Amino acid sequence: MTGTVRLWRWRRNPLRRRTDVAEAWLSLAAGLVLVAGAPAAGVGTALAVGDALLAGQGAAQPQRAEVIGRAAVPVVAGAAGRAHAEVRWTGRDGVVRVAHARVDAGAEPGSRVTVWTDDRGRLTGAPATRSEAWLGAGLAGAGVAACVGVAAVGARNAARGRLDARRAAAWERAWAEAAPRWGRRVP
The missing domain is CATH 1.10.287 (Helix Hairpins)
Incomplete structure (x- = not known):
């Protein structure tokens, strides 16, 4: 019935x-979208x-960099021991670059870290x-x-x-x- x-x-x-x-x-069209369209789009x-x-x-390439400024203590509790510090590295094109990057909290000036750069030599996140x-x-x-x-x-x-x-x-x-x-x- x-x-x-x-x-x-x-x-x-x-x-x-x-x-x-x-x-x-x-209703039929909405049902078809729910049953077939939504999963297909997903x-x-x-x-x-x-x-x-x-x-x-x-695309991201690892570069060895030198910390040139003291790493700040992370303000965010869940930052997993990471902080921002000024680093210097020489790009693949031979140009020396300086930028702020995430490093281990408390990293001392002169310590070596790995940073990730794009094809233009700009800092990017790890892949x-x-x-x-x-x-x-x-x-x-x-x-x-x-x-x-x-x-x-x-x-x-x-x-x-x-x-x-x-x-x-x-x-x-x-x-x-x-x-x-x-x-x-x-x-």
Whole structure:
């Protein structure tokens, strides 16, 4: 019986309205997006982000640098013993560069550290490991899938609200047309 009730909008019926058919199609489209579109968008995003993060592994190059300023004590409790200090290194092009980089907290001037640079010699973060890249890709994919699902349900609910408003307006018009035939109105 419930299958018949759920599919009543698809059957020929003299009481079926255009808005009922439109709502049925909207529900079907939203269901397809939830079942197929959201997972496909999530997997596609995860693969693209994972490939991009793994490709970035070769872009960052390690450089040996010398700490030239005392490393500050980290202010953030969860900084895992890291702080910013001024460092100097010679790039692959032979140019000596100076910048602030994250080093071990309390690193003394003159100590050697490893910094990561891009192809132009600018400081960049350490490349993601393979597991970090795929974890980030999985989180990005899950986020996109959730957003697509929320958007599909939200669009369906917004459209259903408009259809409900149209049905209510039609109902009011029908009552306004039928009420005078029944006699006096009661205030």
